[in-house]
Amino acid sequence: KETTGQSDNVEDSHESSTIKQNNNDKDLIQKQKPPTLPMHNPLIHGCRSVYNCYERLARLDEGTYGVVWKARDTATNEIVALKQIKFDSAIMQEGFPIAAL
Missing domain, CATH: 3.30.200.20 (Phosphorylase Kinase; domain 1)
Incomplete structure (x- = not known):
């Protein structure tokens, strides 16, 4: 099976953008703080x-x-x-x- 370098690059760029997106999601999850409860709860x-x-x-x-x-x-x-x-x-x-x- 022959592949052109062009299609391989498209797949690679899609894969790398998915990885970047996943890393950004992971960063967002890590940066979120748990909600704080009010000091006085009626x-x-x-x-x-x-x-x-x-x-x-x-x-x-x-x-x-x-x-x-x-x-x-x-x-x-x-x-x-x-x-x-x-x-x-x-x-x-x-x-x-x-x-x-």
Whole structure:
């Protein structure tokens, strides 16, 4: 069987590109880090208290479903807004109002 150098080169170049592609995939797999779990998982630890994590600075506004506070995250010193939801029995009779979020 006779082969031309040209077809051999095509096969070789295809094979080398496959090898390169596989090496790149391997590099990508090796570079990926496993996902990190959050430090506080509410499903495991329950809800954390905002009183321990935030310092209330000022009351900003009040609406039908709650009060909004300006607060500082004590861990990062970031200024945030906290919404304190009112759990009024008249409002909650039909379930938790999505508008409260």
